[in-house]
Amino acid sequence: MQPVLAAALAAMLAVALACGSGARPSPAPAPTPPLRLGHVDLVVFAPHPDDEAIGAGGVLQQAVAAGRRVLVVFATNGDGYPDAAAALFDEAAAALRPADYLRLAAERQREAIAADRALGVGPSSLVFLGYPDGALAGLPASAAAAPLRSPATGLTATYGIARPDYHTLAHGRPAPYDRAAALGDVEEVLAASWPAQVYAPDPADQHPDHWATYGLVHDAIAATGWNGAVRTFVAHSGARFEWPWPHGSTPGAAFAEHVVAGAAYPAGVPWPPPVRVRLTPVQSAAKLRALAAHRSQWALPLTRLYMASFVKSEEVFWTPTSSAGPG
Numbered sequence: 001m002q003p004v005l006a007a008a009l010a011a012m013l014a015v016a017l018a019c020g021s022g023a024r025p026s027p028a029p030a031p032t033p034p035l036r037l038g039h040v041d042l043v044v045f046a047p048h049p050d051d052e053a054i055g056a057g058g059v060l061q062q063a064v065a066a067g068r069r070v071l072v073v074f075a076t077n078g079d080g081y082p083d084a085a086a087a088l089f090d091e092a093a094a095a096l097r098p099a100d101y102l103r104l105a106a107e108r109q110r111e112a113i114a115a116d117r118a119l120g121v122g123p124s125s126l127v128f129l130g131y132p133d134g135a136l137a138g139l140p141a142s143a144a145a146a147p148l149r150s151p152a153t154g155l156t157a158t159y160g161i162a163r164p165d166y167h168t169l170a171h172g173r174p175a176p177y178d179r180a181a182a183l184g185d186v187e188e189v190l191a192a193s194w195p196a197q198v199y200a201p202d203p204a205d206q207h208p209d210h211w212a213t214y215g216l217v218h219d220a221i222a223a224t225g226w227n228g229a230v231r232t233f234v235a236h237s238g239a240r241f242e243w244p245w246p247h248g249s250t251p252g253a254a255f256a257e258h259v260v261a262g263a264a265y266p267a268g269v270p271w272p273p274p275v276r277v278r279l280t281p282v283q284s285a286a287k288l289r290a291l292a293a294h295r296s297q298w299a300l301p302l303t304r305l306y307m308a309s310f311v312k313s314e315e316v317f318w319t320p321t322s323s324a325g326p327g
C-alpha cells in the first residue's frame with residue numbers, strides 16, 4: 001500500500017465532489033485500513049454493495065463465528081443506479097450529474113462498511129475493485145482499446161472514495177476500465193487470499209453485472225489454478241421480482257421455487273438447490289439489519305421488499321461445474 005498516494009487520491013476526489021455538489025461540503029474520508037491481502041478461508045465476490053448480504057449474509061456470519069477468516073470483494077461501487085441517487089439526493093433522475101454518482105459511490109461504500117460490520121466482518125476484510133456499475137459486461141477486452149467511460153460517473157479507471165480501490169492500493173495507480181484489468185485484479189485477489197471456498201453470483205443470474213462477475217471469477221480460477229469449492233447464489237431472476245418468493249422478510253420460511261405462467265424461478269438452475277445452509281433466527285435478524293444498512297437501496301420501497309425477500313430460514317447455493325462459463 002502507498003498511503004501518500006491513497007491520501008492524495010482521497011483528497012482529490014473530495015475536492016471533485018465538493019466542486020460538483022455546490023456549497024455542500026463532503027464528509028472527510030474514513031481512515032483507510034491497510035490493505036492486508038493474506039490467506040483467508042472464504043471469499044465472497046459481490047457485484048454491488050448489498051450482494052454480499054443478499055447472497056451470503058448468513059454464511060459470512062457463520063464463518064466469522066467459527067473463527068474463519070473472510071474477505072468480501074465488491075466488483076463495483078454501486079455507482080450507476082439513478083433511482084438510488086435521485087432518492088438519496090432528492091433530485092430528478094434526469095438532472096443527475098457525474099458528481100452525484102460519485103457521491104452515491106461514497107455513500108454505498110460507507111453503507112457496505114456498516115452492513116458488513118452488522119455481519120461481523122470488519123472494514124479490513126472488504127476490498128473494493130471500483131469497476132463501473134451497470135457496465136461490467138461491456139468492458140472492452142483489453143487495454144488495446146480505449147477504456148470504457150462510465151455513463152454514470154464519467155470515469156475511465158477504478159476508484160474509491162470512502163475507501164480507495166484495490167488497484168490503487170496495490171499498485172499505486174488505478175486500473176483502466178477494461179476486462180483484462182478487471183480479470184487481473186480478481187486473479188491477484190484470488191491468488192493472495194487462496195480461500196477454501198469462493199461465493200459468487202451464479203452464471204444464470206439475469207443481471208449483467210452479476211453474470212459478468214461470475215465470468216471474471218471463472219476465468220480467474222482457470223488462470224490461477226485455484227481448486228477450492230465454488231458456491232453460487234442467484235440474486236436476480238425474472239423481470240418482475242419473481243425470485244425470491246414470497247416478497248418481504250419471512251425468516252421462518254425456506255426458499256421455494258416460484259412458478260409464474262408456467263416458468264419456474266430461479267431460472268436456469270436446478271431445484272432443489274444442491275447446498276442449503278440453515279440460519280438461526282438471530283442470524284436472519286442480523287442479515288436483515290445488514291440489508292437495511294445499505295440505506296440507499298433500502299430507501300426504495302420496491303427494492304426494500306425485494307432485498308428483504310432474501311431473509312429466510314436458510315441460504316441456498318449452487319455448484320457450477322468448473323467448465324461452466326457465464327451467460
Ligand SMILES: [Zn+2]
Nearest residue numbers: 047048051235
Ligand atoms: Zn447486484
